[in-house]
Amino acid sequence: MQKITPFLWFDNQAEEAVNFYISVFKASKITKINYYTQAGADVSGMPKQSVMTIAFQLNDQDFIALNGGPHFSFSPAISFVINCKTQEEVDHYWEKLSEEGIIEQCGWLKDKYGISWQVVPTLLEELLSDSDPAKAQKVMQAMLQMKKLDIQALKHAYEQ
Secondary structure, eight states: OOSOOOEEEESSOHHHHHHHHHHHSSSEEEEEEEEOOHHHHHHHOOOTTSEEEEEEEETTEEEEEEEOOTTOOOOTTSEEEEEESSHHHHHHHHHHHHTTSEEOSTTEEEOTTSOEEEEEETHHHHHHTOSOHHHHHHHHHHHHTOSSOOHHHHHHHHHO
């Protein structure tokens, strides 16, 4: 068991969201589902025997989703970074997670459930931390012009 597990509060679509995420990330699964008892339903206002929490894994990372009602919503102040080795990976996660969501700048997007993701090529960190500040600056300028990050365009900016 990992020490820290992200806990995601949904209004009432936790099961739908978890099934969506499992379809996006290949090495993923639901590990446990808990249902509201009468006592939990009385306190939460959620229907008895409806899904309360779903424990799941995305690429071996544990998460828990809760159907907790409309009291809280997600914010871009917390996001999940997906480190991608290839443009094919960037494209896959970008296309799947941005479907019905909101595309933002610099590899950020908000999915249809309101969760913010950063789809980032692993090469970006290497290019931005280059010992030549002029090269790193060119990469930063190129990145700031992008929505979905493009590895070839970042390399091109670096090499100029």
